[in-house]
Amino acid sequence: MIPVTKPYLPPLSEYQEYLEGIWKRQWLTNNGPLVNELELKVSDYLNVNNFLFMSNGTIALQIAIKALGLKGEIITTPFSYVATTSSIVWEGCKPIFVDIDPKTLNIDPKKIEEAISENTSAILATHVYGNPCDVEAIQKLATKYKLKVIYDGAHAFGVTFKKKSIFCFGDISTVSFHATKLFHTIEGGGVFSCSSELIQTMAYQRNFGHDGPEAFQGLGINGKNSEFHAAMGLVILKKMDSIVAKRKELSEYYDNRLADLGLQKPQINNQTEYNYGYYPVIFSSEEQMLRCIKKLNRSEIFPRRYFHPSLDQLPYVDKAEIPNTESISRRILCLPLYYELSFEEVDLICRLIKSVWDNG
Numbered sequence: 001m002i003p004v005t006k007p008y009l010p011p012l013s014e015y016q017e018y019l020e021g022i023w024k025r026q027w028l029t030n031n032g033p034l035v036n037e038l039e040l041k042v043s044d045y046l047n048v049n050n051f052l053f054m055s056n057g058t059i060a061l062q063i064a065i066k067a068l069g070l071k072g073e074i075i076t077t078p079f080s081y082v083a084t085t086s087s088i089v090w091e092g093c094k095p096i097f098v099d100i101d102p103k104t105l106n107i108d109p110k111k112i113e114e115a116i117s118e119n120t121s122a123i124l125a126t127h128v129y130g131n132p133c134d135v136e137a138i139q140k141l142a143t144k145y146k147l148k149v150i151y152d153g154a155h156a157f158g159v160t161f162k163k164k165s166i167f168c169f170g171d172i173s174t175v176s177f178h179a180t181k182l183f184h185t186i187e188g189g190g191v192f193s194c195s196s197e198l199i200q201t202m203a204y205q206r207n208f209g210h211d212g213p214e215a216f217q218g219l220g221i222n223g224k225n226s227e228f229h230a231a232m233g234l235v236i237l238k239k240m241d242s243i244v245a246k247r248k249e250l251s252e253y254y255d256n257r258l259a260d261l262g263l264q265k266p267q268i269n270n271q272t273e274y275n276y277g278y279y280p281v282i283f284s285s286e287e288q289m290l291r292c293i294k295k296l297n298r299s300e301i302f303p304r305r306y307f308h309p310s311l312d313q314l315p316y317v318d319k320a321e322i323p324n325t326e327s328i329s330r331r332i333l334c335l336p337l338y339y340e341l342s343f344e345e346v347d348l349i350c351r352l353i354k355s356v357w358d359n360g
């Protein structure tokens with residue numbers, strides 16, 4: 001069986017070393033030494049100032065919205081994972097969907113302005129598949145209209161824009177370290193911000209608002225993560241360079257094998273160092289894509305329609321006029337990509353896809 005992704009598992013012995021430390025200290029959670037170490041090492045690895053480790057990427061989004069005190073309408077992308085939209089609604093705000101750019105698949109900044117109303121408080125955009133949004137155009141609009149900017153960077157670990165971590169843009173960036181993501185801590189995620197004030201607020205918020213055992217700074221929730229999750233991150237962080245390198249090779253191998261089919265791929269920002277987190281391809285028709293999926297499934301290969309359907313189809317939001325998203329979300333497919341995937345397997349996947357063309 002070849003799934004769309006497989007969580008990377010490091011050598012067990014390396015994880016066990018960390019477990020022994022946890023057993024010695026008997027400190028399991030609540031801002032323990034491994035959590036602190038992970039926060040420092042992630043910040044170091046990405047060359048950013050502030051990172052707070054949290055229990056997942058969804059609570060990170062919710063805390064980001066809460067920390068900025070957002071109200072009313074938040075402009076967002078309909079082409080993302082459900083958590084981007086659900087966090088907005090969960091925090092009592094209204095998502096306003098703006099269509100994507102059909103080349104980059106990120107929210108189209110040219111269409112944001114007409115969606116801004118007197119009730120707009122922020123823009124929440126996703127760096128889809130790790131491809132940076134047009135952060136400069138978005139910041140210009142945010143400054144002009146006094147809006148906050150949050151980036152859902154769940155896919156964007158290790159990505160840079162103009163040699164800076166992509167997590168340095170916007171007021172707050174969030175990340176997910178879920179097992180299916182490029183870098184993972186089994187479950188996990190967190191927030192980045194250049195504002196030490198916001199970081200301080202979010203640090204309180206992820207720990208019930210505690211300011212000492214009996215005092216509270218403000219409203220909080222439980223967004224903490226454990227020593228066990230941090231340990232997994234510390235082990236995997238050491239392997240990240242080789243994980244990304246292998247994924248790059250596999251992606252280029254796919255590119256080569258699929259070159260003559262004329263499949264469209266997202267246009268990656270050229271001032272970017274990319275992380276090869278996903279391998280999405282856009283077919284010319286949904287029908288052709290479905291035939292490929294069927295063919296692959298018969299050989300126990302399971303690519304994933306990611307993201308489909310568009311988020312304005314969720315039962316708790318208003319439908320939107322978003323033709324590019326509608327068209328692309330029907331035709332886009334993420335092909336298997338993970339560290340252990342072999343070149344032979346990529347060969348097989350590409351041969352099966354090609355056979356759909358050959359048979360008309």
Ligand SMILES: *Cc1c(COP(=O)(O)O)cnc(C)c1O
Pocket residue numbers: 056057058059080081083084126152154155175176177178188189
């Ligand atoms: C995975 C993901 C999330 C949610 O992260 P969790 O850690 O699973 O809560 C949010 N947004 C996007 C775009 C994602 O892909």
